[in-house]
Amino acid sequence: MNRPAIGVVGFGVIGQRWAACFAHAGHPVRVFDPASKSGAAFGEALPQLMADLDALHGPAEPAPVLLFPTLAETLADVGFVQENGPEDLALKRRLLAEIEAHVGDDVVIASSSSALLVSDMQEECRVPGRIVLGHPFNPAHLMPLVEIVGGRATDAQAVARARALYEAIGKKPVTLNREVTGHLALRLMGAMWREAIALVRDGVATVEDVNRAFMYGPGPKWTLQGSFISNSLNADGIDSFLQKYGPTYQAIWDTLLDARLDEETIRAVAASTAAAVDGRGADELKVAREAGLVGVLQAVAAHGAL
Template sequence: MEKMVVGIVGLGVIGQRWAAAFAHAGHDVQGYDADPTRAGGLREALPALMAELDALHGAAYAPGRVATFATLGEALAGVDFVQESGPEQLALKQALLADIDGLVGAEVVIASSSSALLVSEMQAACRHPGRIVLGHPFNPAHLMPLVEIVGGRLTDPPSLARARAIYEAIGKKPVTLNREITGHLALRLMGAMWREAIALVREGVASVEDVDRAFIYGPGPKWTLQGAFISNGLNAAGMEDFLVKYGPTYEAIWETLLDARLDDVTIAAVSASTAEAVAGRSQEALRAARDVGLIELLKTVAARGAL
């Protein structure tokens, strides 16, 4: 893909990492945030973010420039693609996307990083709603490959295809949903597992440490490399054989899945058990260890992953 100018609107944690990802892939970045202090935050964070991307992908041959601007209009001048990462508030998103829509060429796709809002609602105030799409990353957004893409009722299919091509060109692994649904794709999968995990702790079946161990050292490694369907199919003579052999077991599990409610009792139980699992380690130390491990893990997935 030819070099682009990418507008990054919103320079919080997500916007900073998008800026690094696009710049590391060789594209020029023009950033804006309504909070003028965020520009300094981006400049401060960028060297470490780029170093982590170097560790993951190799040193960028010719990274793009990263500049920030005092006004939205200046930041969006001449852009080829926009990644919006403003606060997760519908009214704000509607107004912000409408402002962006009025400042860029009609051919420019505008993607929102929203994790929960529906595109159909976010695009409602835009004059050109057909080029508004969801481009939802996973944290940490500069390292994690997944980007979820979905359109709203008024989104044009070519806009979805354009966004997918752009994300693939910077090394992401996009997925495109065929229709909108609350939580998109990966969060719904996580939510299903998370619900049962919380319920198991709440009901005293197992501790947070052992629930997490069960996933890390059970399905986690295989699912990381091959996903649930391909991986499970290898446990039999293909998926049909797996479903015939083990389907009754899973149906029995589904019929006895527990219920999770985040009431005060549940929050207290899960928080206390999590504190025991953390064992005094700081958030900063755990986050740093995670990111170092992610880089090595993602290298393996890139070399050995099935999809």
């Protein structure tokens, strides 16, 4: 089966991992990036990226990933574009408009932006209806989540087509019905992390113990079933759970702490994090994280509720 070629514009860490995902799923990938060293970095990373994807999805014969010197050559005959430029609104607007000049009007263009709104990015586009957000989660070749959202001018069909493509390459997309700052997962993380930082700042617990509380408390169950389904199993369904434990949660919500990232808070969190890291380097921790993620995601694939 011939799969459409994918254009990848911007070939840093995110772009490289997107390219690996598309290629592993059988899509030829055509890449443009003005950084001359990105191709060499990808060549060094590719064997491990493919080994991770083989472990997660099964062995595959990947399609080629080819780099081109110009955007026009890169985007010739592609069926979808994944844009991964810097988080700069003016640059994004120019880049998306330039991408449009080299693809057909029916080609969906997805941005990996983590912070910008699609409505703002698509303002200068000739065909704004085909611009969507396709925001991955790090490490992007392993983490299944992709957040999809359209802007004010986005066609619903473009959102549906992006979702279908991401699902076909093994991702787990979610679609937002309207734009919000931070999209979906980052907002959930932000709410939890605000409380975690405040607890460390106020000396309630160390970073190590806050991490342990989540890793060995709700973390495994929520990983498999999410919070709503998991909590419903602690009672006779979610209605029963909310009625039974509602007062407890309301009491917690009424006393949640606030966090501002002032210098004192940053110092307190940094010191406690350094103690939790205990001399281990970033490379060591990343290798351990990505090796562990394969097993976790295999378990979720086998036993997850969604």
